[in-house]
Amino acid sequence: MKNIIPMVKYHPDARFLTDYAAGSLPASQALCVATHLHYCALCRQKNRELTELGAELFMQLQPAEVDHSEFERLVARIAVVPVNQPAKTRQAQVVSILPTAINKLANGNLEQLEWRRIGNNLRVANLNLGDQQRETSLLSIKAGGHVPHHRHKGDEITVILKGSFSDHEDKYSTGDFIVRTRGETHRPVASQDQDCLCLSTLDAPIVMSNWLLRIGLYLYNLAAAPQRRQA
């Protein structure tokens, strides 16, 4: 599983890694860090060191009842989801190189997820992690296609699972952990050679600069709402 070693350029900062090791990140953000760790040996090493340090500190404390983090509960939940025998499809081949948590959330086949099309180039599948504060999704951008120009009302973390995309600042590749903060505007474009698959978590909805797309997203949210309410 760890035979793919892309050049990872963007990493979670010290706060993310420390909170991840301490088990105090919200499930959606912890999933993003865990996904990055799948691709990044450097951060896996840092995580091991932080976890060992945390264990040492914990041993020095008075015994207390352990509160399982939201992410641990998520892992426990997805661990019991059976993974179907992958079909011999292109997507099934893709899913086999994905991090285990993503693979299990997709039940072994990305196409089983409920994908919604936004414009010609973008498909979005909502992942229900039970995190009421954030929306976590897989995004599939067609090769050469762009995500509509948008501004962030809150923070967004994106981790690239396959392919690459560029925006006005840089080009990002598999494994990169990209944080966009409130008020930033950008227009990601997937590279021409292959579709780009990303994991994304948003702590507030984005605002589309184009009113037609705003209506599209409004309809998308409307359609997704009953599914979220069942959670």
Ligand SMILES: [Zn+2]
């Ligand atoms: Zn890293």
